[in-house]
Amino acid sequence: RIYKRQMICRRDIDNLNVPFLAIYESLIPPEEEKVKQKQLLALLEKLVSKEWPKARLYIYGSCANSFGVSKSDIDICLAIEEANMEKSDILMKLADILQSDNLQNVQALTRARVPIVKLMDPVTGISCDICINNLLAVVNTKLLRDYAQIDARLRQLAFIIKHWAKSRGVNETYHGTLSSYAYVLMCIHFLQQRRPAILPCLQEMGTTYSVNVDDVKCAYFDQVNRLGDFGRRNKETIAQLVWGFFYYWAYCHDYANSVISVRTGSIISKREKDWTRRVGNDRHLICIEDPFEISHDLGRVVDKRSIKILREEFERAADIMQYDPNPCVKLFEPY
Ligand code: CTP
Ligand code: MG
Numbered sequence: 001r002i003y004k005r006q007m008i009c010r011r012d013i014d015n016l017n018v019p020f021l022a023i024y025e026s027l028i029p030p031e032e033e034k035v036k037q038k039q040l041l042a043l044l045e046k047l048v049s050k051e052w053p054k055a056r057l058y059i060y061g062s063c064a065n066s067f068g069v070s071k072s073d074i075d076i077c078l079a080i081e082e083a084n085m086e087k088s089d090i091l092m093k094l095a096d097i098l099q100s101d102n103l104q105n106v107q108a109l110t111r112a113r114v115p116i117v118k119l120m121d122p123v124t125g126i127s128c129d130i131c132i133n134n135l136l137a138v139v140n141t142k143l144l145r146d147y148a149q150i151d152a153r154l155r156q157l158a159f160i161i162k163h164w165a166k167s168r169g170v171n172e173t174y175h176g177t178l179s180s181y182a183y184v185l186m187c188i189h190f191l192q193q194r195r196p197a198i199l200p201c202l203q204e205m206g207t208t209y210s211v212n213v214d215d216v217k218c219a220y221f222d223q224v225n226r227l228g229d230f231g232r233r234n235k236e237t238i239a240q241l242v243w244g245f246f247y248y249w250a251y252c253h254d255y256a257n258s259v260i261s262v263r264t265g266s267i268i269s270k271r272e273k274d275w276t277r278r279v280g281n282d283r284h285l286i287c288i289e290d291p292f293e294i295s296h297d298l299g300r301v302v303d304k305r306s307i308k309i310l311r312e313e314f315e316r317a318a319d320i321m322q323y324d325p326n327p328c329v330k331l332f333e334p335y
Contacts, residue, residue: 007252009243010322016239019328024156024238027163029070036124037063037074043121044130047097048078055080057130058138065144067158067184074128077138087132091117094130135213136292140181142209142222143202143291147188149224151198151231156238158187161245167332170313176306182288182298185262189288190245191231192265198231201265203291218292243321250311250318259287263294273297286310 037059045057061075062068082090088110095108095117104120105127116129131137148155161183165171173179178186191198205221212218236244253260258267259275268289270276275284275297282300285307290296302310317331324330 007247009240009247013239013243013321014237016242016327017237020160020238020242021156023163023328023332024159027069027159029068029072033070036126040074040121040124040126040128041076043101044076044098044128047101048094051093051097052080052082058135060134060137060141062180065141065184066148066155067144067162067180069159069162074126075137076128076130077134078130078132079135079138080132087115090132091115136216136218139211139213139218140290140292143218143220144181144184144188146202146220146222146224147199150200150227151191153198153231153236153238153241154187154191157191157241157245158184160238160242161187164317164331167334168313168317169335170310173301176301176303177310178286178288178302179298185288185291185298186249186260187245188262189260189265190248191241192262193267194234194236194241194244196231196233198234198236200227200230201262203263204265213292216292243318246314246318246321249314251315253286255286255307255311259289259297261289263289263291 041057041059048055048057056079058064058077058079059074060077062072063074078090078094080090085093088108091108091110095106098117098119099106102122104122106117106119108117109115114131114134116131118127118129120127148158162171162180165178165180165183169175170177171180171183188199192201200221202220202222202224207219207221209222210217210219254267257270259270259273261268270284270287273287273289275282275287278284282297283303284297284299285302285304286299288298290298320327320330
């Protein structure tokens with residue numbers, strides 16, 4: 001399966017740059033959405049600080065990592081030190097507070113894998129999920145946002161890949177396919193691996209930002225504006241990169257032995273991580289190392305059935321990019 005095909009893309013590949021960039025542009029959220037998000041955050045901050053003056057709210061996920069498309073829900077983290085209160089009680093209390101202020105569909109999901117309060121704000125029409133003390137997510141959100149500032153091609157590629165994954169039904173962790181977060185890490189890793197590289201490996205550079213979150217040391221070079229135009233020596237276009245991304249996951253990735261690692265900017269071996277066999281529900285059929293929680297494989301949700309679906313989708317996409325007369329339509333056809 002590996003290197004099954006010749007690694008040369010079609011001669012007219014660059015005709016696809018204009019339509020791909022048009023798709024990217026159409027997905028960018030308009031400025032007024034950002035304004036509404038800030039408005040909702042301010043309201044929530046006001047309500048929360050009445051009960052817990054020292055608590056803080058952070059936006060994380062796609063509304064803060066610059067990989068959010070238009071009309072995304074917002075993910076919010078409540079940072080709170082309540083030593084003698086159970087997380088589920090904090091969530092119930094939070095739901096009570098929000099309920100009494102006109103917010104709609106307020107629900108505390110205390111038994112979910114990541115317990116949250118869900119709500120909808122009738123004024124802005126925005127839905128939001130609030131979790132408690134998930135500060136690693138806040139820090140990995142910053143890492144993704146910092147990477148996005150280095151080279152415009154990352155945001156373009158990730159928007160197109162996320163749009164493809166949603167259209168094809170392979171962005172559903174509860175069905176065994178991958179999260180948006182995993183797809184963005186796959187894009188970052190892919191651009192770190194190009195030669196010349198389009199992205200550096202920020203965690204291997206001199207530390208300018210460092211925090212400890214629940215015993216995990218999160219440190220990396222975050223002064224990305226000092227990197228100049230890092231990827232300028234690489235002239236690959238967005239169409240070539242979309243082709244290359246799918247080609248890599250369809251025909252080049254060594255699923256049996258390799259782990260992709262943004263943290264090291266390289267591929268590491270499953271053996272080194274002890275991810276060679278199934279442990280509990282973690283099957284490690286496609287391995288994507290979390291940049292900070294390094295024992296965490298973002299591919300762990302993928303099972304025997306869904307790995308087949310995923311790999312067939314990568315092959316379908318690679319073949320469309322190679323041969324289809326109208327890839328920009330075919331690629332995103334609903335499944
Ligand atoms: N996250 C995480 N670990 C995971 C999944 C998610 O830490 N296994 C955190 C990340 O900070 C991520 C955020 O949760 O940015 C939201 O995850 P997800 O919904 O996958 O990504 P979004 O960027 O919000 O994408 P979408 O536009 O699809 O909502
Ligand atoms: Mg989200």
